[in-house]
Amino acid sequence: EVQLVQSGAEVKKPGESLKISCKGSGYRFSSDWVGWVRQMPGKGLEWMGIIYPGDSDTRYSPSFQGQVTISADKSISTAYLQWSSLKASDTAMYYCAKHDSSWRIDDWGQGTLVTVSS
Amino acid sequence: EIVLTQSPGTLSLSPGERATLSCRASQSVSNNYLSWYQQKPGQAPRLLIYAASSRATGIPDRFSGSGSGTDFTLTISRLEPEDFAVYFCQQYGSSPLTFGGGTKVEIK
Numbered sequence: 001e002v003q004l005v006q007s008g009a010e011v012k013k014p015g016e017s018l019k020i021s022c023k024g025s026g027y028r029f030s031s032d033w034v035g036w037v038r039q040m041p042g043k044g045l046e047w048m049g050i051i052y053p054g055d056s057d058t059r060y061s062p063s064f065q066g067q068v069t070i071s072a073d074k075s076i077s078t079a080y081l082q083w084s085s086l087k088a089s090d091t092a093m094y095y096c097a098k099h100d101s102s103w104r105i106d107d108w109g110q111g112t113l114v115t116v117s118s
Numbered sequence: 119e120i121v122l123t124q125s126p127g128t129l130s131l132s133p134g135e136r137a138t139l140s141c142r143a144s145q146s147v148s149n150n151y152l153s154w155y156q157q158k159p160g161q162a163p164r165l166l167i168y169a170a171s172s173r174a175t176g177i178p179d180r181f182s183g184s185g186s187g188t189d190f191t192l193t194i195s196r197l198e199p200e201d202f203a204v205y206f207c208q209q210y211g212s213s214p215l216t217f218g219g220g221t222k223v224e225i226k
Contacts, residue, residue: 035215045155045163045206047215061214062119095162103210104153106174108162 002026004034004096004109011115012086019082020112022096029077030054033099036070036081039111040092050099051079086116120145120209122218130226137194139221141207146187148211154183154192157220158203166205167192197223 007021022034035050049060053072060070072079079096096109121144131137141152150170155163165174167183170190180195194201202225207218 044219045208045217047208047217050215059213063214099210102149102151103213103215104151104168105155105208105210105215106165106168108164111162 002098002107004098004107006094006096006109006112009113009115011117013118014086014088014116016086016116017082017084018086018114019080020094020114022079022081022109024077024079024098027098030074032101033103034072034079035097035099035105036068036079037095037097037105038064038092039095048081050103053077053079086114088116088118090114091116119214120147120212120216122207122209122216124205124207124218124221126221127219128222128224130224131197132226133197133199135197137192137197137201137223139192139194139205139207139223141185141190141192141218143188143190143209147190147209150186151209151211152183152185152190153208153210154181155206155208156201156203157206163206194223 003025005023030053033050036048038046048064051058051070053074069082093111095111097105098107123142125140152170154167157163171183204220204222206220
């Protein structure tokens with residue numbers, strides 16, 4: 001069974017850095033893309049970007065390019081999403097999602113709630 | 119970037135009724151790579167339909183998808199109590215992947 005298990009909720013102050021994680025199991029982690037999706041409170045879904053853990057090929061949505069960094073460590077089957085300087089507007093639920101070779105999303109993590117408040 | 123417009127924003131129906139949800143793309147979706155997801159409060163989205171009309175594993179056959187090019191439809195033939203939720207369409211035919219704004223199916 002495919003599972004994506006994300007790290008726990010975070011409460012941070014503006015300007016702080018943060019790295020959240022997503023650990024995959026039940027499939028060959030290095031052979032499928034893993035992406036991140038943002039959902040702001042009460043809003044819809046926004047695709048942020050994607051990484052291929054096998055060679056770390058990474059693509060970003062233009063809306064998120066330069067705002068976040070996506071990375072992966074295939075040795076521990078874990079993908080990451082990080083911020084160098086959080087803003088209040090980064091407050092959201094963040095989901096990791098497994099994408100197949102056609103970039104169809106076929107599995108989701110449980111979500112990580114990030115709250116940024118002074 | 120492909121913009122997906124879902125309509126209506128909210129659909130008020132009774133259990134047993136038929137639901138028809140629309141998703142229109144600003145340009146043709148390559149290979150008809152369009153998915154539909156269901157999301158309930160406090161839960162991650164769940165894949166219902168991919169490639170416009172293929173049901174995901176374990177999805178009941180009351181859910182069906184149709185359409186091609188720029189116009190796509192999700193139909194729920196007879197609403198069950200557990201079907202009241204928000205539904206999103208998403209295209210994965212070109213980067214960046216994009217989602218529609220969602221349709222909320224609520225109990226009338």
